[in-house]
Amino acid sequence: MDYLKIFAPATVANVSCGFDSLGFAVDAIGDEMTFTKTTEKGVKITNITGANLTYNVDENAASAVVKKILNEANADFGIELTIHKGFSPGSGLGSSAASAAGAAFGANQLLGNIYSDLELTKFAMFGEEVACGTPIADNVSAAIYGGFVLVRSYSPLEIIKLPVPSELRVVAIHPQVEVKTKDAREVLPTEIALKDAVTQWANVGGLISGLYSDNYKLISNSLVDIIVEPHRKKLIPFFDDVKNAATKAGALGAGISGSGPTIFALCKGDKIAKDVYKSIEESYKNTGIDFEMFISKVNHEGIKILE
Amino acid sequence: MDYLKIFAPATVANVSCGFDSLGFAVDAIGDEMTFTKTTEKGVKITNITGANLTYNVDENAASAVVKKILNEANADFGIELTIHKGFSPGSGLGSSAASAAGAAFGANQLLGNIYSDLELTKFAMFGEEVACGTPIADNVSAAIYGGFVLVRSYSPLEIIKLPVPSELRVVAIHPQVEVKTKDAREVLPTEIALKDAVTQWANVGGLISGLYSDNYKLISNSLVDIIVEPHRKKLIPFFDDVKNAATKAGALGAGISGSGPTIFALCKGDKIAKDVYKSIEESYKNTGIDFEMFISKVNHEGIKILE
Numbered sequence: 001m002d003y004l005k006i007f008a009p010a011t012v013a014n015v016s017c018g019f020d021s022l023g024f025a026v027d028a029i030g031d032e033m034t035f036t037k038t039t040e041k042g043v044k045i046t047n048i049t050g051a052n053l054t055y056n057v058d059e060n061a062a063s064a065v066v067k068k069i070l071n072e073a074n075a076d077f078g079i080e081l082t083i084h085k086g087f088s089p090g091s092g093l094g095s096s097a098a099s100a101a102g103a104a105f106g107a108n109q110l111l112g113n114i115y116s117d118l119e120l121t122k123f124a125m126f127g128e129e130v131a132c133g134t135p136i137a138d139n140v141s142a143a144i145y146g147g148f149v150l151v152r153s154y155s156p157l158e159i160i161k162l163p164v165p166s167e168l169r170v171v172a173i174h175p176q177v178e179v180k181t182k183d184a185r186e187v188l189p190t191e192i193a194l195k196d197a198v199t200q201w202a203n204v205g206g207l208i209s210g211l212y213s214d215n216y217k218l219i220s221n222s223l224v225d226i227i228v229e230p231h232r233k234k235l236i237p238f239f240d241d242v243k244n245a246a247t248k249a250g251a252l253g254a255g256i257s258g259s260g261p262t263i264f265a266l267c268k269g270d271k272i273a274k275d276v277y278k279s280i281e282e283s284y285k286n287t288g289i290d291f292e293m294f295i296s297k298v299n300h301e302g303i304k305i306l307e
Numbered sequence: 308m309d310y311l312k313i314f315a316p317a318t319v320a321n322v323s324c325g326f327d328s329l330g331f332a333v334d335a336i337g338d339e340m341t342f343t344k345t346t347e348k349g350v351k352i353t354n355i356t357g358a359n360l361t362y363n364v365d366e367n368a369a370s371a372v373v374k375k376i377l378n379e380a381n382a383d384f385g386i387e388l389t390i391h392k393g394f395s396p397g398s399g400l401g402s403s404a405a406s407a408a409g410a411a412f413g414a415n416q417l418l419g420n421i422y423s424d425l426e427l428t429k430f431a432m433f434g435e436e437v438a439c440g441t442p443i444a445d446n447v448s449a450a451i452y453g454g455f456v457l458v459r460s461y462s463p464l465e466i467i468k469l470p471v472p473s474e475l476r477v478v479a480i481h482p483q484v485e486v487k488t489k490d491a492r493e494v495l496p497t498e499i500a501l502k503d504a505v506t507q508w509a510n511v512g513g514l515i516s517g518l519y520s521d522n523y524k525l526i527s528n529s530l531v532d533i534i535v536e537p538h539r540k541k542l543i544p545f546f547d548d549v550k551n552a553a554t555k556a557g558a559l560g561a562g563i564s565g566s567g568p569t570i571f572a573l574c575k576g577d578k579i580a581k582d583v584y585k586s587i588e589e590s591y592k593n594t595g596i597d598f599e600m601f602i603s604k605v606n607h608e609g610i611k612i613l614e
Binding site: 017019020022160162188189190191192194195199200201202203204205206212213221222 | 328457459460465467495497502504505506509519528534
């Protein structure tokens with residue numbers, strides 16, 4: 001294989017109760033990337049569209065990952081890379097993660113598929129470190145594994161792929177405001193009440209149980225975040241209005257995607273998802289803040305080869 | 308039905324990572340109780356063996372539950388009760404919970420099975436309140452539902468029955484020391500680090516995922532408690548020695564049963580369970596502290612009708 005084009009999905013991390021532990025991939029939006037083998041060694045980005053990102057190989061999450069993976073594999077070839085960002089950086093939908101995960105996946109294909117998904121996740125985490133300063137795994141593992149993932153442990157890294165009930169749909173709204181990851185971290189307490197932690201981990205348990213048992217009611221009951229959301233929602237204008245609009249229209253639950261500002265809602269079936277989309281749209285259209293929205297299936301297969 | 312005899316199982320609450328949320332029932336030990344319909348209304352305990360417990364109907368967890376359930380059902384009959392305690396109160400194995408759960412189950416049978424497992428759990432929680440001052444659900448729900456349970460929420464009460472991998476075995480040691488539930492509560496911090504909570508809920512997620520997917524390795528990796536065990540183990544002499552003995556002999560993990568002093572180990576298969584039993588026994592026999600041990604399957608069916 002000398003060339004491939006891939007789709008690397010956007011991802012929702014945290015998923016209400018699962019702060020820093022849970023994530024899932026969405027089907028409707030993501031990055032498209034091409035990888036072309038070159039006889040000359042090294043990595044080069046030849047084109048970036050859809051967002052204003054650096055072409056500096058060591059500073060761009062995607063090229064940094066490709067460089068690392070080619071080095072580690074002792075590859076006797078180089079790669080030319082194009083990146084088409086299908087969604088905005090800073091949205092809370094794992095923009096750098098999609099590029100980093102796509103980069104690891106694409107380079108691995110040209111290497112003859114020598115690395116496991118867990119190894120690709122580690123390479124992609126390096127891209128997250130380049131882009132955000134922290135090698136966070138939840139977005140990149142969701143992009144690579146597809147579906148829902150649980151980051152069970154960082155040391156050693158253990159990623160668990162969870163099942164996805166077939167009717168699960170996601171609706172999301174991205175208000176065009178900036179929430180810096182740094183601010184979203186700083187607004188969090190370093191200490192929390194033990195009794196709140198118990199409530200939260202019972203919900204994590206309930207959500208995971210609901211995913212395994214196709215129990216939408218249980219998923220709905222468990223999509224509650226009493227630890228992080230109360231602090232971070234202050235950074236997202238009209239968060240409560242969106243959440244109320246979503247649940248009133250029948251969403252299973254709604255919360256902050258990653259560190260925001262995107263707000264996601266999970267729904268059972270296409271009909272309710274459409275209702276939820278309209279209800280959220282209605283709730284936001286008079287706020288004076290621009291926004292983008294999408295409706296999507298949960299992506300089950302992770303990164304897809306397009307060509 | 309005018310008479311029945313039942314077996315109400317001992318239970319392990321918390322299960323390492325799942326403080327105040329997870330529990331499971333064991334097969335080998337528990338209480339035997341009989342229930343005899345009387346034309347005269349009211350409740351009477353006619354015999355208690357195996358432990359020194361009160362015959363006062365309102366102070367004994369079992370009779371208090373029977374009284375409450377007969378009142379609520381507006382029953383036109385009474386019940387005479389005998390209780391044979393198969394294990395010691397104060398062991399951390401849900402002694403009062405077994406009696407309370409058994410009482411709710413037995414009375415419900417004589418009433419013609421009119422209450423659901425969830426309703427029986429609520430009645431049994433009243434028994435826990437009578438016995439311990441707090442209407443805790445994890446032990447009683449494990450006894451009633453059998454297998455592993457998750458207490459997803461108290462308000463409203465939601466109990467999730469989790470699957471149990473078929474080869475799961477439990478080994479337990481009950482050192483004959485007293486750990487007061489009050490002390491075991493007071494030794495806990497009211498606040499914990501958010502990052503530790505994340506580690507803990509990722510383990511809760513991993514344990515539940517492991518139960519659903521028959522993944523013993525994942526169960527083993529997830530049987531970690533960094534929040535409660537470090538504090539409570541100080542109340543249990545030679546806890547670390549027992550835990551090391553268990554894991555060295557191949558246990559999936561080990562931890563404190565409820566608030567102790569019983570220490571449980573989960574194992575895959577009978578052979579390893581026997582090795583773990585011997586290894587723990589060996590580790591404790593020269594401590595100068597008396598102890599009891601058992602080896603058991605996980606109880607899948609909850610309370611059983613014997614006659």
